[in-house]
Amino acid sequence: MTGDLHILVDAACAGTRLDAFLGAQDGCPSRSACARLVEAGAVAVNGETCLSKKYAVTAGDRISVELPEERDPGVVIPQAIPLDIRYEDDYLIVLSKQRGLVCHPAHGHADGTLANALVYHCGIDHLGTLQGEDRPGIVHRLDRDTSGLMLAAKDDETQRALQDLIRLRTLDRRYIALVHGYIAHDEGTINTGIARSTRDRVKMAVSDDPFARQAITTFRVLERFDASRTDDGYTLVECHLYTGRTHQIRVHMRHINHPLVGDPLYGKGKGAERADRGLTRQFLHSWRVAFTHPVTGELIERRDTLPWDLEAVLEEIEPLSLGRTAAGEKVIPQLMGY
Secondary structure (H helix, E strand, O other), X not given: OOEEEEEEOOHHHOOOEHHHHHHOOOOOOOHHHHHHHHHOOOEEEOOEEOOOOOOEOOOOOXXXXXXXXXXXXXXXXXXXXXXXXXXXXXXXXXXXXXXXXXXXXXXXXXXXXXXXXXXXXXXXXXOOOOOXXXXXXXXXXXXXXXXXXXXXXXXXXXXXXXXXXXXXXXXXXXXXXXXXXXXXXXEEEEEEEEEEOOOOOOOEEEOOOOOOEEEEEEEEEEEEEOOOOOOOOEXXXXXXXXXXXXXXXXXXXXXXXXXXXXXXXXXXXXXXXXXXXXXXXXXXXXXXXXXXXXXXXXXXXXXXXXOHHHHHXXXXXXXXXXXXXXXXXXXXXXXXXO
């Protein structure tokens, strides 16, 4: 089973619990499996993620379900893959994911994933499984070639609480992106629907389809770079995610005609190697997370410097700098580790 399912609630079903309603639909799994999908944040009602399986559907509700990929439900085997842990206690982990590491087993990646590493580090019985038995500990995902900070949970209650922080937009996630072109405004907000592309099922796209899920990204400019003979200049931005849609920043920056440097899926495409400065993955790094610990109440904040390949690109284009903004003067030294 794979893909997205879109359902319009008719009057005859009004008042039915969400998990029961979904369990009765063609193409959906059992009621209990649907309940797990709701708790994992895979169900949206009228474009907003719904985490309550007890929600009573009403006539006219537009319900979207992200159905899981067909995958082997077998146990995730422990593998001794290095983890760069920045915070850990009995409830959760904050780690920095390296580029090239897939978050969980999927088609083409049966093992060698972050999930395998977490099972080795914590043990399968000490990780939350709300996302499924083959996604132990996973709270939110980073694309394979996106690096930086992310969270893992050691039990279901903590996993659910962290997902609630994401849904309520109180888990502060900041990303650094280098994009093509000159962004004139120092700050901006992108608020659109995002859905799977109708032209290419691998891609996501900005969409006004009524079943599209709301996606909100704000950004602020850190530094601008002048154009050269082989490019149209660059802008370094910090992006703040208020929602967590698949490929959200990559899709949103492409939507405003400023695709990420090096992005193989949403970037400038073939012939842009020189403009991409030789980068073979998207210039996107999760550099800061901040949240209130769901158990202890402690404020947890961690920051992560740029990995060497992204830092090298900034060093290469530094002679083209048009100057840093006030935000850039504060953030960039932290990114570069000085």
